[in-house]
Amino acid sequence: MWNLSLKPLLQILGFPIAAVVAVLGQSAPARAEGLLELNIGIHRIHAEVANTPSSRSQGLMYRKQLPTNHGMLFVFVQPAVQCMWMRNTLIPLSVAFMDAQGRIINIEEMQPQTEDQHCAGQPAKYALEMPGGWFVQRGIKAGMPIDGVDGASAGF
DSSP states (O other), rough: OOOTTTHHHHHHHHHHHHHHHHHHHHSSSSSOEEEEEEEEEEEEEEEEOOOOOOOOHHHTTTTTOOOEEEEEEEEEEEOOOEEEEOOOSSOOOOOEEEOTTEEEEEEEOOOOOOOOOOOOOSSSEEEEEEEEEHHTTTTTTTBBBTTTGGOOOOOO
């Protein structure tokens, strides 16, 4: 917010007020609201963050599609053997379970509207859901790191 008490001082010093307001009004690089940018090698992902019990429970239910290179990053409070299912989920999804450093533990393919359990092979801090087949189509496998997950934290 513009501090009006600075205006006379800036005028005395000869600073154009419009230029100062423009500089002060600039912010950090644009980031879409609610999205976290992740990278797997050369692949960029825009991930919605599910970091509360409510958002993790809702997940991608009832969605009919996902935009290109969009997914959902689930952030868990503690690493544990996390499991996912597809109740009320209308599109096929792939899920990559990751450890606390963002390294992929395992990837599972999940079919719509099923209650089959798809679980991490070891304790996972994160899970990234993408459209079905997304990881396989790009040659992404267990052991690869996903950069940017450390920008998300779990809520309670």
